[in-house]
Amino acid sequence: MTTLKAVAQAQAALASRRADFPLLVKFPELHYLDSAATAQKPAAVLDAMREYYETDYANPHRGAYDLSARSTERYERARKRVAKFLGVRDADTLIFTRGTTESLNLVATAWGRAKVKSGDEIVVTGMEHHANFVPWQQLAIAQGADLRICELTEDGRIDLDRLRALVTPKTRVVAFSHVSNALGTINPVRDIAAVARKVGALVVCDGAQAAPHLALDLDALGVDFYAFSGHKMLGPMGIGVLVGRREILEFMPPYQMGGDMIEFVYDETSTWNVLPHKFEAGTPNVAGAVGLAAACDYLDAIGMAAVRAHEQMLLELAHKMLGEIPGVRIYGPAAVADKSGVVSFTLEGVHPHDLATILDEDGVCVRAGHHCAQPLMRRLKVPATARASVYVYTTAEDVEALGRGVERARGMFG
Amino acid sequence: MSLDALYQEIILEHNRKPRNFREMPDANRKVEGHNPLCGDQVTLWLRVDGDRVVDVSFQGLGCAISKASASMMTAAVKGKTVAEAKALADEILAMLIGKLDVEKERQALGSLAALSGVSKFPQRVKCASMAWHALETALDESNPEGAAPEPAR
The missing domain is CATH 3.90.1150.10 (Aspartate Aminotransferase, domain 1)
Structure with a gap:
């Protein structure tokens, strides 16, 4: 009651x-009525970003001075806040990106180029957004792998029987959306993940249309990677998230090279920073992260x-x-x-x-x-x-x- | 700008009953036009005899604006010389982006003036211009006969 x-x-x-x-x-x-494309912004999100710029703004991770330390603290606090919203205990496995598209390209490129070989199979579904389709298609072309597309039922669901038939011991990755952006279908993530896991395939879930709308417990969801965009869940444009399993992220080579993601740079070679920084080359979008954290506060309050x-x-x-x-x-x-x-x-x-x-x-x-x-x-x-x-x-x-x-x-x- | 200016009766009528909406087996020019943003596509066939467009037809999937514009284009161009058809395409493409004095040209434009309402709906200009751009490509002598150019990627 x-x-x-x-x-x-x-x-x-x-x-x-x-x-x-x-x-x-x-x-x-x-x-x-176009929130699936992008959500409007509450004043709380806009205010949080402005307050950050007016109070704690400097380049994070760099300066020895207090202001830079405060900016770093705002960024890392935002990471912890978003991780909590998603049910992710290990906040350092949460990588900030530009959005879902960059998150998925990161996995398809950094993991894909290292792990997918000629003759391997990549499985996607017939309902994917181009952001979760084209990176896998192009990976398949580059590596000489076979892109297999799981067909849908009449009413626009992933056909699990077809999926079971499509996934083989050669399947290296199964990539699918949690919620279809074009149909709204909520896909059975755990069932799909179980099919993939049986053959040891990587499970990649596009959560762009799910994270804004559904209560998530990512640690219990059974996927290896989960991607979404801040701007569809009341946050600003230009910030997104990739959550990955720690052991996979630690194995994976970096996606982009530059500042922040290195440990030591020698003339001939370089070593990489620890998670999450290894995957966050260059000056990060701190205001975006702060805005996304405020969006999480707003959604949790509801x-x-x-x-x-x-x-x-x-x-x-x-x-x-x-x-x-x-x-x-x-x-x-x-x-x-x-x-x-x-x-x-x-x-x-x-x-x-x-x-x-x-x-x-x-x-x-x-x-x-x-x-x-x-x-x-x-x-x-x-x-x-x-x-x-x-x-x-x-x-x-x-x-x-x-x-x-x-x-x-x-x-x-x- | 009201919707009535965009969806004039003549446009709705061409959408319902498009003219020259058929394949043309004996065409000597064929061009595919498409609008990647919305998935609209048009195939345009022309039979050019000497310097005259003796037949023109189209088929395709598209909104009312793109279909009506293509239909009106085929009706207007059939029988014209290549030079006249090119000049008309220039004029209409200018009209669609508001760069033509429609009142001054109203008599010459005839029913094609109905397409001028599109200029007030910037998101729809591409719908109306698709068929006319395809016509320009088809009339371009450097375009090999019968060969459809690859769509831009």
Whole structure:
């Protein structure tokens, strides 16, 4: 009972949450439904970054002076904060990157070039974002390995039977998304990891659409690498995370070379710094890390269970409203409980681009296109879909505006 | 800028019933156009006889704007000389980015003036220009007959 009460209270708090987001306050007529592309920023995140620049700003890890030490302390404190948010006990296994794309390229390059050989197999799925597809495809080409793509079920899930058949003793890595950016499907990470682990393959999970929306316990998730971006979870652009298993990170050669990541540099050779610095060449994005830590504070204050409950309510509403409009087809799992954050759909006779333009006229921001998932679009046999995506500040009114706009488009083209 | 200026009835009508929407087996020019941002693509066929475009057709996947623009282009270009068609492509491409006095040219433009609304929707200019860029490529003599140029990577 107390839990239900707590959820109800959290939902009431969410209703007034828009006041925390300066851009949404500035444009009250806006119905921002593109949070899967990037999330709007709460003032708490912007304030934390400004406060860092105004109080503790210097180049970290460098100066002997106190100000530099304070900057280092802010950076490392942010790392610990984000690690705690993710359920990662060993914070030094959390590498700050520019975002999911850089995190995945880091693994595919540093681990991949060292470990994947000619004749090996790399397994990805048919629903991957290009960021978790192209690096593996290009690694396969460079190393002479075989890229194998796990096909999906009709309702846009990873087909576990096909995956089991696809993974062989030659499989060196299985790379997949936790949540599909184009469909919203929540994938069974533990089951997929178990299939990969059976043959000793590396398990790489793209968490770009999961970390902002789902409570995570990464130490217990059973993956070797987990990647996500700060900007999709209320943090700033330009900061992202790669969490890896310590023994793998310690074996792996560095990804980029330069300052900070070295121990000693001799004329002929160099030695590498310890984790996490070995993988953080150059001046880091301290303000980005500070902003991401503030985003973790903000999300924890809401509670990830309440975030999920709020989004589920909105997805239910979106499925119901869109489902009642003739000609609308929703892609991905039919049950909202199997999805997170995203409704991907088409309207018969109206190209998603035209739909997005018509919706924009009413201030409804949706993404129209291939969602950086061209292999998936080919499998769905559509050139593009419209995608509406929600977050902590999205209201039922935003979703209702979407429904009205889709009806209007149908009228215009009917 | 209202949506009505973008989705004028003539554009919706061309979207519903695109003209010259077919393959052309006896074409001597073929060009693929695409818009990598949204996945729209168009295949354009031309039969050029001497200095005249005697037939033109297209097929493809795309939004209403790209389809209507391609349809109107084929209707406008058929029968024109290569030089006239090139001049028209220049004029329309200028119009789509707001660099043409539409009022002054309205009579000459005829129904093509309906495409001018696109200039107020910067995200949609590429949709409307795709077919006209494909036409320019097809009319370029340095483009070998029948060979589709590789799309830009």
